[in-house]
Amino acid sequence: MIGKVSLVNRLALLFAACTAAVSLGAGLLFNHASEQHFIELDQQLLESRLSLLRAQLAGVTRAEDLRARLPALRAELGHQADLGLRITASDGTRWFESRNGLPALPVPGGLATLHAQGTDYRSLAQPLLPGAPQSPQVALYLDITHHQHFLQGMQRLIWLTVGLSALATALLGAWAARSSLRPLRQMGQVAASVGARSLTTRLPVAQMPDELAELATAMNAMLQRLDDAFQRLSAFSADIAHELRTPLSNMLTHTQVTLTRPRSLEEYHEALHGNLEALQGMAQMINDMLFLAKADHGLLVPGQTPLALHDEADALLEFYAPLAEDNNVTLHREGQATLSGDRPMLRRALSNLLDNALRFTPNGGQVQVTLQPGPVICVANTGAAISPAALPRLFDRFYRVDPARHEGSREHAGLGLAITRSIVQAHGGDITVACANGWTRFVITFSEAH
Template identity: 75%
Template sequence: MRRLSLGSRLALLFAACTAAVSLSAGLLFNRASERHFIELDQQLLGNRLAQLRRQLAGVDSPETLATRLPLLRGELSHQADLALRISSAAGETWFESRHGLPAPSPQPGLATSHADGVDYRSLTVPLNARAARSAQLTLLLDITHHQHFLQGMQRLIWLTVGLSALATALLGAWAVRRGLRPLRQIGEVAASVNARSLTTRLPVAQMPEELAELASTINGMLQRLDDAFQRLSAFSADIAHELRTPLSNLLTHTQVTLTRPRSLEEYREALHGNLEELQWMAQLVNDMLYLAKADHGLLMPNRQPLDLAVEVDALLEYYAGLAEDAEVQLLREGEGLLEGDRPMLRRALSNLLDNALRFTPQGGMIKVTLEAGLRIVVANSGPAIDAVAVQRLFDRFYRADPARREGSSEHAGLGLAITRSIIQAHGGGIRVECEGGWTRFVIELPVS
């Protein structure tokens, strides 16, 4: 069974609401008109009742009534819409001004009745209000024209309700279709999105207030998809770029080796050369798998109590020989305790120290500061990093040194990306600050 569209539902809802309002208003008007006619009839019957009581004063039997009948008939002849019935206290009819009148009402007062196709409003009261056994006087007013008016009004009400509902449904469908045009536009944009049209955006300024937030959210989603696709495209190109050089080296080296017969020692040296390239490629693949696990939230640190001062000192001792060759001073300040994964944190700090050693000028200093609140700062002296490069330092395969663009067996540009993934896996964050001749990598970890 096909579901109703949102436009159809709103149109039907508008029609139902309009029909309900029109019907309620019509019924109220009809009821008010009916009460108005009853009041007019009651007033008219009351006025004529007073005249008849004066004319029939003293009538207490059919005989006395017979003496008044000529005058009474003359009076009634001038009032074609009025009929009269006079009966005894026991209900015996003494006089009826016309034939075909409805049966007497069992209760005194105002009543509505029908007889021979004529509608009557009747008023039954004692002829002499002071007498205990007074004759009964019933005035009957022909209200057929009133009833026809009310019946016509009821038909008009139903016709108005039907036409109003139909008109509202049609106008509502048109208004809803026009009002839902931004939704259709959103659907068209969503349907047109593909790898080549991720730059398409919804015109938020032209959207109604209710849809502006949704349009902004969709634009944000498209922007994130575009960024992710661009990163993925760049990532694929970077992988191909990084693997091209070692693969080319392997092919060339192997082809040269096979051009002529060689000694066992020469073949051994060739295999050792190939092994270095293969080891670098294996490390690159392992690093990429590591980052893929981080992207999917699969890096689960094995937390244990760590003395950061001890861990940093061990790393500084490891890099002491390289620092001495580069004439760079290594220094650690402060203390700190942390619950974290020792291999992962050592790898992150090692990447930062290796990066600092490569960019610290001769005679410079690398300082690791452990601050309260689990804040680790790895700073190195030297020229500031370009502001554009700072924004991309943690991107994969990005190298701040423009001279290092080809695949290298030393650095593939993944160290800082891995460091950020490790810090984020521990629930922390990392940022770069460049000022006063120092470049600082600031790590902030949550307190356990």
């Protein structure tokens, strides 16, 4: 049952319990102090009356001596209605008692609180003649009923105060807790309202208390990440549907045309070969997208093989040499560098950059690979500069700078640079692009810690 109590009610009960405990403690302490104060006053009064009696009854050792002084004693006691007196011999024989119903004395020699016939007494018993072996005993009784009534009323007031203060604190605590937890309820409402169409909702951090501002900031950051991820996913779905639509439409049209009439075996073979090329392009695009999806979820775990980057670059330049010769493009490599990484992944990244450079290098241009310790890899090519507006989008999926490259191109789907960036980031590096002085440079920088 405790686990089902709301946080507001828990705080209210806690406030009420604390207030009740403090009020009860303070009340009991005040009650004890008041009682001790009355005891001290009663003791002083009884001791002063005892001193007067000793002076008035000086020399009384026998009952006959007391009889002679009884009139004066009765007259003195008549002026003190709340005071009772009992005088007994040393053997316990009762000589005098000012009123009926006085309670029996406890052990003589001290202050005691007694009760008899509905009346409370404070009593003091002492020898009449201090130091005398056979001295009569004097017992004084002070009626303290009004003291007790006062203390009982105080105790009732204490319990009433404890109850009312606990109730008031519980109500005020519930109100304060509910008001203080309003930002949490607001967070809950925002979280409940978040959906695919409302990821732009944000919590007002400036209106949050300091204790919840950090949580609200973290929640806003989470919503921003969800919004970014959803936007990327939506863009990815739209892009891949856009890219696959044209080859699928071409395959359907080609197949339907082929089936409109009987054809020769060679014509069927040519049609199937055309469809095979389209399917291979689509399969490559899907594989590339799966690779990027793994990169987005941090599932790319590159190997840590020591690599001589200049040897890897030379191997790729040798591979692209025939294509460069056909386009009259000069390939060149400078510098040396080493890196611990995944050879197939790094070759793929560098191959994408070289392929991109060769496609955009005009006839008679140059492609240069520069390696520096760090390591730093720079792939540069001559040619027309890329517009500043296009530079930030070069690494986006399916983005193409050349408007002549129509949608659905089987050779270049606009994923090469996106894959290259994912590979570089998986190796703890960063890639940038810049155009200046007739050169376009892609610079990869790896951290030394990696």
